[in-house]
Amino acid sequence: MSKGIKVRMNNSTLVEPSNNEVKIGVRNLDLFYGEKQALYSISLDIHENEVTALIGPSGCGKSTFLRTLNRMNDLIDGVKINGNIMIDHEDIYKTTDVIKLRTKVGMVFQKANLFPMSIYDNVAYGPRMQGMKNKKELNEIVESSLRGAAIWDEVKDRLKTSALGLSGGQQQRICIARAIAMKPDIILMDEPTSALDPISTLKVEELIEKMKKDYTIVIVTHNMQQAARISDKTAFFLSGEVIEYDETSKIFSMPKDQRTEDYITGRFG
Numbered sequence: 001m002s003k004g005i006k007v008r009m010n011n012s013t014l015v016e017p018s019n020n021e022v023k024i025g026v027r028n029l030d031l032f033y034g035e036k037q038a039l040y041s042i043s044l045d046i047h048e049n050e051v052t053a054l055i056g057p058s059g060c061g062k063s064t065f066l067r068t069l070n071r072m073n074d075l076i077d078g079v080k081i082n083g084n085i086m087i088d089h090e091d092i093y094k095t096t097d098v099i100k101l102r103t104k105v106g107m108v109f110q111k112a113n114l115f116p117m118s119i120y121d122n123v124a125y126g127p128r129m130q131g132m133k134n135k136k137e138l139n140e141i142v143e144s145s146l147r148g149a150a151i152w153d154e155v156k157d158r159l160k161t162s163a164l165g166l167s168g169g170q171q172q173r174i175c176i177a178r179a180i181a182m183k184p185d186i187i188l189m190d191e192p193t194s195a196l197d198p199i200s201t202l203k204v205e206e207l208i209e210k211m212k213k214d215y216t217i218v219i220v221t222h223n224m225q226q227a228a229r230i231s232d233k234t235a236f237f238l239s240g241e242v243i244e245y246d247e248t249s250k251i252f253s254m255p256k257d258q259r260t261e262d263y264i265t266g267r268f269g
């Protein structure tokens with residue numbers, strides 16, 4: 001999994017070399033919910049400081065795949081996984097420190113899921129759980145996280161008021177700030193803008209583009225324009241398989257597989 005080497009995947013998806021290091025290497029990943037298989041032999045490399053988009057019709061396994069990257073599926077009964085996921089060359093299913101993994105791999109969900117507490121306390125929640133008590137340090141991390149999520153100016157005068165009083169778009173950026181406060185390397189986002197209006201969506205998209213210089217971002221989206229606008233690489237999922245994975249510009253301009261073309265041109269899904 002070294003830099004700049006072309007890898008022919010087992011599903012014959014050729015991934016172009018990237019100037020960025022491989023951050024997440026997935027090999028032959030199968031996932032079962034009980035008897036039902038939801039992911040089939042997925043192999044792909046996700047590169048550092050890039051935005052990787054996961055697209056595909058409803059039920060094709062995008063969220064399931066995303067959750068494997070920080071072992072969120074472990075919380076679901078009867079889930080069985082084969083294959084390997086390497087993050088920074090460490091097999092995350094062989095290391096038992098799931099807490100550490102979830103610190104390194106943060107997650108933002110479709111619906112803002114803030115706690116019924118102040119803006120400040122929401123962002124400080126994770127660092128406090130990790131034992132940070134020093135007021136000055138907490139202030140600093142709250143401010144830098146809110147700045148990192150491009151929402152500091154909007155909330156700096158109301159940090160002690162309830163986070164639930166913010167607009168949906170603002171709440172979603174607070175969720176991003178809460179993820180940033182844990183100092184992750186990787187941020188997973190599952191349809192983070194699907195509940196937002198177009199203006200809030202644009203703000204979050206701009207934010208994601210800016211964030212990639214500091215983080216590796218994997219985003220699930222149903223919005224083709226969004227995938228085309230903000231991602232470097234795109235993986236097209238269908239029925240639990242990755243049909244095609246390539247640079248986003250190629251996926252959207254000259255897909256190799258007819259099924260990818262049908263999906264991105266809106267013929268199904």
Ligand SMILES: Nc1ncnc2c1ncn2[C@@H]1O[C@H](COP(=O)(O)OP(=O)(O)OP(=O)(O)O)[C@@H](O)[C@H]1O
Nearest residue numbers: 033036038056057058059060061062063064065076
């Ligand atoms: N907790 C679960 N238990 C059993 N089956 C599940 C569970 N979660 C998802 N599935 C099944 O796994 C398959 C993939 O679901 P998943 O939620 O990953 O799809 P998705 O691509 O994210 O879809 P959507 O675009 O609708 O969010 C579906 O058939 C779904 O019904």
Ligand SMILES: [Mg+2]
Nearest residue numbers: 062063064190
């Ligand atoms: Mg989903």
